[in-house]
Amino acid sequence: MPAFRVPAFLFALAMTGLLTPAVAQEKRVAHITVALGNPFVGTVAKTIQDEGKKNGMAVSVFGGPFDAALQSQQIDDAIAQKYDAIALFPANPNALLPALTRAKAAGIPVVLINSGIASGHDDLYLSYVGEDQKVLGQIVGKMISDAAKGRDAYKVAIISGTLSESTPQSRIAGFKDAIAANPKIEIVAVEDARWDTARSEQIAGQLFARFAARGGLDAVFAMADYMAFGVIKSAKAARIPLGTGKGQTMVVASNCAKMGIDAIAAGEQFGTATQMPARTGRETVATLKQHFAGQPIKKENILEMVAITKQNVETFRTDCTF
Amino acid sequence: MSPKYFWVERLMAFRPRLWISTHGALLPLGLALLLLTAMFTPGFLSAPNLLSLVNTASVIGCVAVAMMLITISGNVLSFALGVTTGCSAMMFAWLTGYESGLLATVGALVFSTVVTGFQGLLIGLFRANPIIVSIAALGLMTGAAELISQGSMIYASGSQLQGLNDTFWSVPASGWVLLALVLLADFILRFTRFGRNIVMLGSNMTAAKAAGISLWRTTVGVYALAGLFSGIAGILLAARYNAGSLEYGIGYDYSAIAAVLVGGTFIGGGEGTALRTLAGLVVITGAGAILLLHGVSTEYQFLFTGLVLLVAVLVQGR
Amino acid sequence: MTSISRLIAEPIIRACVLFLFVALVFAVSAVFAGVVVDATTMFSVLQNFAMIGLVALGLGLTVLIGEFDLSVAGMFILGGCVAVIVGSNGPVFGLAVAVLIGIAGGIIQALLMIRLGLNSVAITLGGLLTFTGIAHVLTESKSVLFNDLSVALAMNVPVLGVFSLRSLITIACFLAGGVLITYTRIGRDIVATGSNRHAARVAGVSTSHMLVGVFAVSGALAALSGALLSFGLSAASPTGLSNVMIPAIAAVILGGGSLSGGVGHPIGIAAGVLVLAIVRSGLTVLGVSPSVHEIVTGALLLVVAILDGPALGERLYQFKSMVTLRVGSI
16 A cells, blocks of 8 residues: 555656646736826736736736835845746836845846836846836927927926936936927926826916016926826916917926826817826736747837827827826 | 803803914914015915915815814824825716716715714724824725726716816805815814814813713714815815826825914814914915925925924924 | 733733734734745845834834824935935945934924923924925935945845844844833833823923933934935935835834823834734735735724724623623513
8 A cells, every 4th residue: 555655646746746837837927016096007007917917927016105115125025935027117216226136136037117227227127118208208398399489488387296206307308308409498497296286286376476477488398197287277277378379378298198188189288298008018018928938128118109289189098098 | 051051152252362372372473474475475466376276275274174173182193084085086086977966975975974984983982092093094095995996097077066166256166165164163163062072072081081071972073074074175176187096185194284283283182273274274385385486496495395384383382 | 810911901012912913813824825934034024124113113212202203204314315425425424424413303303392392293293394305405306326236235135044234223223222211210211201291300300301312312213214224225315215104103003102101112112013014024925915905904903903992891891781781681
């Protein structure tokens, strides 16, 4: 009896050994992200989870309220638990460099999503998936410089997302590049509205009041569509004419949302730019799939960025609603 | 005091000394100084500034009055009112899908009242620590809302309650709502038995118990009222922006506490009024607006807002 | 039996019991989920402990003396920013400057509080915003990078498998705090000031000195914690690298601190922080989604709040007699 038992046990063990790789083919991916209550962030996470499942990946989501220290800890935990890859939506461009250095040392590939890290550290990640935040700023800058053609003076106010993050800084840099050729365009204020609709509305009202005596603002660049929505509310309440003409205020944003699409269609907002969470999520999974299949990967997977104005607004309605 | 003459006595006892008390004799002075500065700030008295101030500050104001009620009842503060505002906005936006403004309003208000009232029940019944209960509620609501909404924004369908975006006698409806809530809160605190119980509970729990006040009923009542006010803030937000998301209401807890403290409400409970909380809110938002109108750069805006708040607290010292 | 219930009533013991309970629940669920708990898990718990530990300790000491220092969150941010900016001349120098600023900030707030007879919550809310404002001015509202990555890597290298430099400093501070409160005259004076300020004054305790000292320590610990975190992450940000306020408050109260003062102990606070750290690391190890994570933490806090409520026994007694009454009437 014991003589029979041992080979049986060995056989079973061998079977398990054979079976295990089949099970383990499901790659484990840690998606480390920021506040899931944010619609953009939430949609990226949901898409990565759903698409990952379809492509044989088990995605675990780790989040927190824009907390870089927590993210750093989560990266360390993911390293300790030997995940096959990390998909990271960084909360801060600088604070994750040490954790990413440890991930690299442990041989775990990291895909960066939507926001980059400090320049000069390209070796710390496998690929960047998302829009180029600087180009998004440039697209808006071009809209403004087109509108400013032939004007003697052109005053723009920027209502920004949280200034200590990398995204707003990159967009402002891109915006400045695009308007540099025309010295008549002047950035008269940069205010921090922390991505908040109500705060944007309040700041916009104060900016309108501040510049009313000096001929008003020619344009307001609110960083996101839901911030521009607050600006439009404020302008409407104060009866400030919206539009690109002289004496009117032109409202532009740099990432699309349903509110912006509606406002552009209604002619209240001039334009915005494409930054679409579901696409980012799909591309992230596609990049991971290529990596797991051993295929070559683009280091900078910059998604197509297009200016959205009244002409093409309906094309983007679905992708911009989240 | 017989119940029959209770009202009369309260009315007789009423003296307009809302502004003068041991804790904030200098608040009106500070307020006057601020108004003077505001007068000489170009653009402060213009329509765009005042309208946007009223429109956005009135939402925080509702939460601040709710916070004041909790503080005055001796329960220090709550970290869950902001998230309740956000969740009520989501609830309202979701219920507008059923084409009834009334349903959406009632639904959102019932939600916020019950959720916050339940916290009051735990605090009143078991004397559970109010701050820990509020932190627990913050976690539970955030997690549940994230799971249910899957992180996406909830858009209001149709245009229910668009009247809230109109102005009446050139003041936005939200401003009137806040004013009504302030008056209601002060009326309750001053002239009703329930309000008197709240204040007594806040100033001396043992005495309140000895006087036969039901601890848990009063606590449930005050929390339910605070929840109702936060729910109204949520509805104002959702009706204004035609949407609801968990991001609505983020940071409102701290703004509300700031307004309560600058308004001179005693953090230990038992003392304070909604009108003074409103004054505190005016000081904070007014100072912010003045800084922006003078073109102060953002980093100095952060610093000066802090200093203004510090000074506003300091002038209340002896 | 009475001695056991008296022990349980002791806040420190209660916090430690809670800690053991949470650790046990985690261990059991890890076994059922087939997750290996090893040194790396312990390391992760201690890293989380280091993240909020010192802020909670500073806040806890102010709670012990009957006050409440909201400004720790602001000093945490300012300490990090100062350390990184000044630290380009050597990280230890940066750390020292940050701690000195923390001490100064604490002393100024305490003096204002005593001289003007103001409540600490109000003053320190002003402090919170002012310190954050100074951090914004120093960094021009931008995230700052500390160029020497090797410091960050050294800060987080495992020592003896489970510790890191950050967690060792945190543990050392807790031990020092524990010795101070239990074995020194100053510690007894702090507790006396917290329990009954008037009586303490009558008994000859200089309560003002105690208050100034505790706020200086609280400021120093917050600044130290922010500086250590910033060096550990090689960066600083005026909007904060971590949301420490709410976890720190939760940890202090879980650790047996009472808002009426005079109750609490550094060891209890450490147990409170460890409870949150275990929940955080544990749920990450178990792969629970962040939304469920929030719910579990919230539910745990709610249960603890109810069990901790002084009126629970009374209510249970009422409930029991109500049930007996009903059963009796049938």
